[in-house]
Amino acid sequence: MITCLSCGHENPDGNKFCGECAAPLAPTPTSHAEERKVxxxxxxxxxxxxxxxxxxxxxxxxxxxxxxxxxxxxxxxxxxx
Structure with missing residues (x-):
């Protein structure tokens, strides 16, 4: 779930806009595996x-x-x- 920073509404993952107030939602952070490079x-x-x-x-x-x-x-x- 993604919480809208404008109104606090809980939105399903993947939504780009809040279903309550239509504010843009922050993208869900993606986890990247650490990698060591030379x-x-x-x-x-x-x-x-x-x-x-x-x-x-x-x-x-x-x-x-x-x-x-x-x-x-x-x-x-x-x-x-």
Whole structure:
């Protein structure tokens, strides 16, 4: 049963709206089994990037960094990332 937060009416599971006041009902929380995964996290820092891009035009910064992102993406995807 789902209790309406607006009027307190008990509604059957699966209802999206209260049968008494028609207020939207909060979805029934679903339980997900816990799962342990092995992950890899990659941190990259471009030396001097902040200083060189602070005053630059955003489009110019994006154009300068695009080849770097493309190269990283290629390597990451090669290893299933």
């Amino acid at each position: 992950v890899t996290v990659l941190f990259c820092d471009l030396v001097g990037f902040t200083a060189s891009s602070d005053e630059a035009d955003p489009e110019d910064v994006r154009a300068r960094i695009r080849p770097y992102h493309t190269r990283l993406r290629t390597e990451i995807e090669a290893y299933g990332g």
